[in-house]
Amino acid sequence: MALKFGVDVSTAETDYGTVLLDERAGEYWELNPTATLVVDTLMAGGDEADAVAALTDAFDITPERARQDVDALVQQLRTSGLAR
Secondary structure, three states, X not given: OOOOEOOOEEXXXXXXXXXXXXXXXXXXXXXXXXXXXXXXXXXOOOOHHHHHHHHHXXXXXXXXXXXXXXXXXXXXXXXXXXXX
16 A cells, blocks of 8 residues: 655655654654665555565565565554554
């Protein structure tokens, strides 16, 4: 499922990944390059399987571990209210 950030979330690319600002709570979240790749894939309309494939293509990681990481990140972003 594609991912969308809420209207109160600002993003900025950095040399180390992506920084998210939750303007409602005034909190910053820092995404490392791995999480940035997952988010970029999902924001571009890809689904979780596409994000898993992107991770296994870019990093030395098993599909099982990539699936766990994608699921955990998406759950955390949605639970925090940053994404839907």
